Amino acid sequence: MLKIDGLAVRLGNFELSAASFNVGKGDYFILLGESGAGKTVMLELIAGLIEPDQGKIFLDTFDLSNVPIQKRDLGLVYQDHALFPHMTVRQNIGYSLPDKQKSQVEELAGQVGAESLLDRWPATLSPGESQRVALARTLARRPKVLMLDEPLASLDTPSKAGIRSLLRHINAAGQTIIHVTHDFEEAVALANRVAVIEKGRVVQVGTPEDVFHSPRYQFVASFVGIKNFFRGKTEIQGDSHFFHAGQAVFAVSPCVIGSGSIIFASEAVTLSPDKPHGSARNSFPGTVAEIEPVPNGFEVSVDIGVRIFSLISRVSFEEMGLATGKKVWASFKASAIRFIPDGETS
Amino acid sequence: MIRRTGLFELAICFCGGLILLFVLAPLIGMILHSRVASLCETASDSEVLKSIRLTVLTSLGGAAVLSIFAVPFAWFLARRQFAGKRLLSAIIDLPVVIPHSTAGIALLSVLNRDSLPGSIAEYFGFSFIGNPIGISVAMAFVSLPFLINAARDGFSAVPERLEKAAMTLGASSARVFFSISLPLARRSVMTGFVMMFARGLSEFGAVIIVAYHPMITPVLIYERFTAFGLSHARDAAVVFLIVCLAVFILLRTLSAERNHAEN
Numbered sequence: 001m002l003k004i005d006g007l008a009v010r011l012g013n014f015e016l017s018a019a020s021f022n023v024g025k026g027d028y029f030i031l032l033g034e035s036g037a038g039k040t041v042m043l044e045l046i047a048g049l050i051e052p053d054q055g056k057i058f059l060d061t062f063d064l065s066n067v068p069i070q071k072r073d074l075g076l077v078y079q080d081h082a083l084f085p086h087m088t089v090r091q092n093i094g095y096s097l098p099d100k101q102k103s104q105v106e107e108l109a110g111q112v113g114a115e116s117l118l119d120r121w122p123a124t125l126s127p128g129e130s131q132r133v134a135l136a137r138t139l140a141r142r143p144k145v146l147m148l149d150e151p152l153a154s155l156d157t158p159s160k161a162g163i164r165s166l167l168r169h170i171n172a173a174g175q176t177i178i179h180v181t182h183d184f185e186e187a188v189a190l191a192n193r194v195a196v197i198e199k200g201r202v203v204q205v206g207t208p209e210d211v212f213h214s215p216r217y218q219f220v221a222s223f224v225g226i227k228n229f230f231r232g233k234t235e236i237q238g239d240s241h242f243f244h245a246g247q248a249v250f251a252v253s254p255c256v257i258g259s260g261s262i263i264f265a266s267e268a269v270t271l272s273p274d275k276p277h278g279s280a281r282n283s284f285p286g287t288v289a290e291i292e293p294v295p296n297g298f299e300v301s302v303d304i305g306v307r308i309f310s311l312i313s314r315v316s317f318e319e320m321g322l323a324t325g326k327k328v329w330a331s332f333k334a335s336a337i338r339f340i341p342d343g344e345t346s
Numbered sequence: 347m348i349r350r351t352g353l354f355e356l357a358i359c360f361c362g363g364l365i366l367l368f369v370l371a372p373l374i375g376m377i378l379h380s381r382v383a384s385l386c387e388t389a390s391d392s393e394v395l396k397s398i399r400l401t402v403l404t405s406l407g408g409a410a411v412l413s414i415f416a417v418p419f420a421w422f423l424a425r426r427q428f429a430g431k432r433l434l435s436a437i438i439d440l441p442v443v444i445p446h447s448t449a450g451i452a453l454l455s456v457l458n459r460d461s462l463p464g465s466i467a468e469y470f471g472f473s474f475i476g477n478p479i480g481i482s483v484a485m486a487f488v489s490l491p492f493l494i495n496a497a498r499d500g501f502s503a504v505p506e507r508l509e510k511a512a513m514t515l516g517a518s519s520a521r522v523f524f525s526i527s528l529p530l531a532r533r534s535v536m537t538g539f540v541m542m543f544a545r546g547l548s549e550f551g552a553v554i555i556v557a558y559h560p561m562i563t564p565v566l567i568y569e570r571f572t573a574f575g576l577s578h579a580r581d582a583a584v585v586f587l588i589v590c591l592a593v594f595i596l597l598r599t600l601s602a603e604r605n606h607a608e609n
Contacts, residue, residue, distance in 0.1 A: 049510050069513045082511035086529050095525075096515040141516060 001025040001176055002145050007045055007055035016041055016200040018055065023145065023178060023193070028171045030187040031180040033197035034219065039180035040079070042197065043147045046178070047076045059144060075143030079150040081134040083122035090118040093136045108136040112166060128159030132166070139170070146170070148179040152186055164189060188212070196220050214340045216261050226263045227299075227309040233259040234339060243339065247305035251281035251334040260341035266299060268336035269310035271328045273320055280331040284308075288326045298322070302330045373587065380584045388581035394566065398589050401562040404478050405546030408486030409493065409539055416490060417535055420497035421527055425506070438495070441488045449488055450555030457483065457556065476557045484556045485546035492541035500534020501527055540597040547590055 002023040009016050016038045023029045033039050044050045046057055048069035057064045064072055083092050093114075094105045109115045112132040122130060131151060138146060151167065152160045167190060171177050181187065187194050187208060194211045196204040198219045204211050215221040221229035230245035234257050243250045243262050250262065270276070276283055286304035293299075297313040300322060308330055312322075322328070388394055423435065441449060457474035458464045467474055474480035504527055512522045528535070550564040558565060563586045571579035 044510070047510075047514050049513070070516045070518065072514075074514070076511070076514045078507050078511060080507065082505070082507045084508060084512070084526060095512070096517070137515065 003058040005056045019202040021205045029178045029193045030191035037197045038200040073144040075138035076147045077134045081130040096141045112136045127154045145176045228264045255339040264337045266309040266311035269332045276331045281334045283331040397563045397566040404481040408482035409543040412486045421501045423498045424501035446551030450552035480557045484552040485549045489542040489545035493538040496538025497535045500531035504530040
């Protein structure tokens with residue numbers, strides 16, 4: 001339905017580079033990224049508020065490059081809702097409606113649970129109420145794609161649950177939605193497709209399962225709690241496969257040869273004061289760099305040339321007498337490592 | 347909480363008092379030197395009343411006509427970035443810094459009968475020189491920066507996202523301007539308008555060169571001073587001062603109405 005093809009723009013020091021992805025009809029598409037990653041710029045590019053340096057946007061195969069903002073059939077709800085402060089809620093919702101259709105305002109307000117707010121001024125609304133009004137105002141245009149900029153960011157927990165449910169309901173009614181956020185949980189809760197944007201680059205696109213089970217970037221891995229994430233490339237030496245990540249070389253299970261990422265759980269890494277004699281093929285001497293208490297024990301960061309993380313129980317921690325700067329051995333099996341080869345982002 | 351007044355605060359209060367005295371003393375002195383009976387006589391003098399009416403109308407007319415062009419231009423200056431913008435802003439401020447008699451001479455050279463605007467005016471049967479329209483032009487010329495600068499600051503303070511949101515809702519640029527930008531910047535625009543109007547009322551240097559007649563009040567006061575002396579001029583000046591203050595307070599009150607953007 002919406003195809004973004006190589007969209008790029010430079011704005012001062014920020015650069016959005018060659019972004020490409022597709023959004024299908026009825027999709028709930030979440031663009032996930034940290035603050036400053038370029039999420040809002042992407043929405044404004046699609047809306048036509050910023051002119052791209054290169055690339056094209058297609059809506060239903062129709063090139064939007066020369067279509068003015070007003071005729072793009074796209075709706076945009078800003079993070080701060082951008083309600084017009086000198087107009088009542090009723091006037092805000094009805095802003096885009098011709099005089100003959102002003103009677104639809106009540107119906108639209110009803111759809112988003114804002115029927116009791118119609119005669120209020122925006123300054124008197126809570127963030128959750130403002131969000132509902134902004135949604136109704138944008139839906140009044142019946143956009144083919146509804147774009148939401150951090151719609152839950154400014155809300156308290158109860159309002160968040162309400163708006164989340166409302167968005168799910170709007171999407172279930174067939175509305176295609178692009179939602180940008182920095183919140184991993186929103187993506188898990190709402191999206192049927194996810195794109196990850198990092199420093200102006202769309203780095204991974206897929207279903208939430210694809211993206212979160214096989215993170216190709218540190219940024220995504222950190223979202224799902226995987227701290228042992230390294231980029232590099234695999235090589236075969238003799239009969240064994242190895243993964244080179246900077247100064248560290250990890251033994252891995254047989255896999256394709258090439259560049260990619262490895263991930264392994266902190267629980268898989270055991271620590272011992274002496275060199276272990278078990279079957280683990282990855283054993284490295286290192287120094288305890290950092291210790292962080294977690295609910296089920298301690299997360300210990302060990303410097304082995306790169307930093308790896310180990311999750312150990314309180315009993316083991318006390319038995320070993322671990323402290324920052326102490327020499328330890330970190331070991332884990334090659335089979336605990338998952339290699340994710342680089343591939344297409346979509 | 348008890349807050350002690352320090353020496354520095356006392357010094358600031360003293361400075362403020364001096365400034366207030368500097369502004370108010372001549373005006374209060376002028377009023378105190380006038381006698382009520384002669385003020386009443388001056389206030390009913392048809393020549394004075396006629397000149398006050400002319401002054402108010404020419405200044406108001408000039409500000410109103412120029413607003414039609416200046417307010418959208420101020421929005422443009424607030425919103426667009428382009429090469430030469432600083433130079434353009436400096437040009438707009440030029441009338442504030444040049445001597446007003448110089449402004450009058452400059453205007454005279456473009457409004458006289460031999461100039462293009464002068465010949466066009468003559469074609470339509472009037473002349474800028476010695477005409478209320480010429481007076482309006484002179485007043486507007488020296489006071490225009492007050493309107494443009496205040497309006498530009500007002501438009502700059504309107505969040506651009508509101509304009510963008512309106513555009514994504516299908517509004518044309520003109521509708522965005524009239525339904526979002528202008529209402530939200532209304533207070534600053536009105537303040538600029540009042541300042542331009544007030545500055546126009548007090549203009550003397552440029553007007554006396556472009557149009558000595560018909561006489562606006564500042565010119566009438568000057569003529570009475572040179573012909574009859576201080577006391578005659580003072581009565582007309584006090585009456586004019588009262589009218590100016592009344593109009594100024596009225597317009598400031600209208601423009602000071604709080605709007606929702608500033609809540």
